[in-house]
Amino acid sequence: MIQLHIYPGGKRRVVTFSYDDGHVNDSRLIGLFNKYGVKGTFHLNGSRYIGIGEAEKEALRQRYSGHEVACHTMRHGWPSRMPMQSVVCETFEDRKVLEGIFGYPVIGMSYPSGSYDGESIQAMRACGIVYSRTTVPNKNFAIPEDFMVWHPTCHHRDALPLCEKFMAELDSQWTMPMFYIWGHAHELVTEENWEYMEKIVSSLAGSEKIWYATNIEIYNYMEAQKRLQISADETVFYNPSDISVWVERDKKDIIEIPAGVTVRA
Ligand SMILES: [Zn+2]
Numbered sequence: 339m340i341q342l343h344i345y346p347g348g349k350r351r352v353v354t355f356s357y358d359d360g361h362v363n364d365s366r367l368i369g370l371f372n373k374y375g376v377k378g379t380f381h382l383n384g385s386r387y388i389g390i391g392e393a394e395k396e397a398l399r400q401r402y403s404g405h406e407v408a409c410h411t412m413r414h415g416w417p418s419r420m421p422m423q424s425v426v427c428e429t430f431e432d433r434k435v436l437e438g439i440f441g442y443p444v445i446g447m448s449y450p451s452g453s454y455d456g457e458s459i460q461a462m463r464a465c466g467i468v469y470s471r472t473t474v475p476n477k478n479f480a481i482p483e484d485f486m487v488w489h490p491t492c493h494h495r496d497a498l499p500l501c502e503k504f505m506a507e508l509d510s511q512w513t514m515p516m517f518y519i520w521g522h523a524h525e526l527v528t529e530e531n532w533e534y535m536e537k538i539v540s541s542l543a544g545s546e547k548i549w550y551a552t553n554i555e556i557y558n559y560m561e562a563q564k565r566l567q568i569s570a571d572e573t574v575f576y577n578p579s580d581i582s583v584w585v586e587r588d589k590k591d592i593i594e595i596p597a598g599v600t601v602r603a
Pocket residue numbers: 358359410414449450451
């Protein structure tokens with residue numbers, strides 16, 4: 339029996355952060371993330387960056403360096419209240435603006451105001467979006483069944499008690515693996531807010547048992563796992579993707595299959 343709940347380096351847990359709207363406070367938050375070695379995804383509205391100069395673009399690239407930038411639509415409308423053509427326009431234009439600044443495919447999303455429905459998901463998929471985060475807290479550590487309906491664990495205001503639970507259960511076989519915290523950096527107003535945020539980040543940081551990843555890194559890794567080709571007797575593994583993946587066999591062996599390699603184990 340092969341199971342896929344194993345992450346880079348053979349780790350069994352993953353932590354990710356996700357912040358919306360793009361704000362000057364993102365810089366301080368990223369400073370905090372970098373201090374503790376955790377990673378985040380920042381969902382930006384492209385309309386705020388139209389016509390900016392090269393110096394401002396470079397400042398944005400510096401600000402978000404080492405983390406992921408993703409879509410949040412051009413102008414922060416409510417996708418569930420839009421005709422599909424507006425969702426397409428708002429998504430595709432956002433991609434183009436952000437890609438023009440950051441220089442890589444920007445194919446992640448979080449729903450502005452948490453607004454989505456079946457049609458807006460279809461429209462965003464047509465625009466090349468591969469995952470999108472909701473604002474519905476699942477209050478657990480589940481992996482999404484559908485990455486276009488990626489429910490976070492919780493908003494950061496509710497995170498601290500769950501941090502304790504997550505860290506206390508790191509070695510449990512019976513709990514889910516992913517802690518996903520979302521919020522807005524513009525909600526961090528007072529020094530008390532920042533101290534609270536640092537408590538959250540520091541309580542989750544520095545564990546060799548946890549993979550600290552951006553949203554797209556999680557998506558890419560799990561897609562690569564799904565593409566593994568495995569012999570019927572589960573002794574030969576071919577990894578056609580361009581990143582190493584790990585699996586667990588019979589609840590004991592952790593097997594690494596490097597990118598493009600066939601492993602016999
Ligand atoms: Zn927003």
